[in-house]
Amino acid sequence: MKYILIKNQEEKENRLLDNIAEFLWDSGHEVNVADDTEACFENKKFHIHYDCHVLIIENHDADRCILDVYRSVFRNFDSCKKAGSILIFSTTGVYTDAIPYPHKIFDYKNLNRESLQLFFQWCREINLFIKTETR
Secondary structure, eight states, rough: EEEEEEEOOOOOHHHHHHHHHHHHHHHHHHEEEEOHHHHHHHHGGGGOOOEEEEETTOOOOOOOHHHHHHHOOOTTTHHHHOOOEEEEEEETEEEESSSSSSSEEOOOOOOOOHHHHHHHHHHHHHTTOOOOOOO
């Protein structure tokens, strides 16, 4: 699969995004990184080349729909949505819309390196986000 990791200007978040990129890369996927500036997303064709958009949303209020937060981050939501699934790491857990409606697939109390390591271990145990050899 081809992943695009969207980074913003927060240094802490980008270190965690680097850990996510490393996990996906080591799992056999193609990984690219882009920033969240409008210039990066002006070309709608940019989005069609990726199977999944990955981003970190800090300070997520659990009462607010994570998809609404995602939409507020990206004005071109429709072009992103057509391109593939979304994988969001927030302060409350990991969410995806790979199954209908954004679902929390992993729960933790704080987004930090230790939480990511537990998530990656869980992914390896169930072969989630792990590229398998086809015969």
